[in-house]
Amino acid sequence: MTAAAPDRVDLAVIGGGLIGLSAAVAAARAGLSVTLVEARTCGRHASSASAGGVRSLNRHPAEIALARRALELWRRAPALFGDHCGYAESSQVRVAEDEEAMAGLEARLARTRDLGWDHEKLIGRDALYARVPSLADHCRGALVVEDDGFADPLRSVHAFRRTARSLGVTIRENTPAEAVTAEPGGVVVALAGGAELRARVAVNAAGAWGAGLAAAVGEAVKVRPVALQMTVTEPVRAFVKPVIGTHGRKLSLKQSEHGTVVIGGGFEGRADLATGDSDLDFAGVTQNLANAVRLFPILADARVVRTWCGIEGIAADDLPVLGPSRTVPGLIHAFAFSGHGFALCPLIGEVVADLARGRNHGFDLAPFAVDRFAEA
Numbered sequence: 001m002t003a004a005a006p007d008r009v010d011l012a013v014i015g016g017g018l019i020g021l022s023a024a025v026a027a028a029r030a031g032l033s034v035t036l037v038e039a040r041t042c043g044r045h046a047s048s049a050s051a052g053g054v055r056s057l058n059r060h061p062a063e064i065a066l067a068r069r070a071l072e073l074w075r076r077a078p079a080l081f082g083d084h085c086g087y088a089e090s091s092q093v094r095v096a097e098d099e100e101a102m103a104g105l106e107a108r109l110a111r112t113r114d115l116g117w118d119h120e121k122l123i124g125r126d127a128l129y130a131r132v133p134s135l136a137d138h139c140r141g142a143l144v145v146e147d148d149g150f151a152d153p154l155r156s157v158h159a160f161r162r163t164a165r166s167l168g169v170t171i172r173e174n175t176p177a178e179a180v181t182a183e184p185g186g187v188v189v190a191l192a193g194g195a196e197l198r199a200r201v202a203v204n205a206a207g208a209w210g211a212g213l214a215a216a217v218g219e220a221v222k223v224r225p226v227a228l229q230m231t232v233t234e235p236v237r238a239f240v241k242p243v244i245g246t247h248g249r250k251l252s253l254k255q256s257e258h259g260t261v262v263i264g265g266g267f268e269g270r271a272d273l274a275t276g277d278s279d280l281d282f283a284g285v286t287q288n289l290a291n292a293v294r295l296f297p298i299l300a301d302a303r304v305v306r307t308w309c310g311i312e313g314i315a316a317d318d319l320p321v322l323g324p325s326r327t328v329p330g331l332i333h334a335f336a337f338s339g340h341g342f343a344l345c346p347l348i349g350e351v352v353a354d355l356a357r358g359r360n361h362g363f364d365l366a367p368f369a370v371d372r373f374a375e376a
């Protein structure tokens with residue numbers, strides 16, 4: 001829906017995925033006037049294609065604090081976003097299929113313990129099969145987080161968008177931003193068709209397209225667009241409760257309460273940033289399903305009802321670009337969540353809103369700095 005925007009706002013949000021919507025909600029709640037511009041429709045890309053896993057398990061150490069704090073916000077989704085967003089607490093289990101993988105998980109556990117985190121725990125074979133009896137019998141153990149979860153991506157998009165609107169955010173869909181430049185006391189966002197949006201601060205939350213906006217202000221980042229693939233099966237009898245991942249095999253899997261099984265794991269299709277289109281690579285889909293059957297033989301006869309992909313920006317170090325621009329005062333970057341930004345999205349909005357108000361959000365954003373690629 002298109003609405004008339006005020007001449008100058010406190011915060012201009014570029015991109016109406018869950019990151020941009022979350023920033024709009026948090027900033028409006030903090031009293032800022034906000035206009036969000038979305039090139040297509042809100043949630044059109046990664047945010048609605050997402051698997052919805054809310055995972056603090058096996059996070060890059062730089063992201064653990066964010067992921068643990070984001071979990072608290074997901075639990076408060078009804079208060080924050082007027083809807084439960086389909087959020088359900090669920091353990092996440094990272095399975096080791098052989099001794100080498102088990103050693104990898106032990107090393108991971110030692111590393112996070114050294115950093116002061118104790119949310120992950122290692123379980124052996126017996127405890128693993130007590131939890132997941134349907135697993136193929138070659139597995140050795142797993143790393144587990146008990147209080148992770150998952151949510152419904154599309155439901156979340158609608159809830160975040162509704163909340164933003166109810167807080168007075170102007171949402172302009174089918175309105176691509178073309179450039180951001182500094183002006184005294186703020187920024188100018190040039191919109192397609194020649195219009196301009198003036199703001200004190202702008203946030204680049206353009207997902208896979210965020211790298212292009214950053215490059216246009218002289219901030220080259222090592223981020224590539226990737227079409228991540230997902231599959232969902234027809235309902236099968238209940239066989240697994242936790243969300244399952246594996247150490248050393250590309251697989252993530254969870255079963256819904258209706259019995260359908262959602263399968264992913266990072267297999268890539270083809271992404272076209274210019275058109276926004278993506279195509280499946282069926283060899284990858286086939287391998288992904290073979291991985292699922294290798295872990296869960298019960299799926300051998302399950303029928304696939306749908307496969308899809310969504311375009312996501314993936315950084316060379318698998319970390320988002322989050323923090324102030326170094327070239328345009330008043331511009332904040334929040335893009336390239338590298339395949340795991342859904343889990344963080346309620347929190348990233350708060351971090352962006354704090355940055356926009358010059359407040360200390362308490363997180364170390366140095367690992368996410370836009371100029372880290374140049375340093376490398």
Ligand SMILES: Cc1cc2nc3c(=O)[nH]c(=O)nc-3n(C[C@H](O)[C@H](O)[C@H](O)COP(=O)(O)OP(=O)(O)OC[C@H]3O[C@@H](n4cnc5c(N)ncnc54)[C@H](O)[C@@H]3O)c2cc1C
Nearest residue numbers: 015017019039046047050051053177207310340341342343
């Ligand atoms: C298939 C798949 C499965 C995933 N599974 C998980 C998971 O289980 N757990 C997890 O944590 N994460 C997961 N992710 C990652 C997660 O979904 C993303 O990190 C997150 O949704 C990113 O949100 P975003 O708002 O940054 O990007 P997007 O949702 O892509 O939003 C960016 C928006 O910006 C708009 N835009 C682009 N250019 C412009 C412009 N110039 N002007 C205005 N608007 C513009 C786009 O149209 C788009 O709507 C998955 C991603 C995919 C694709």
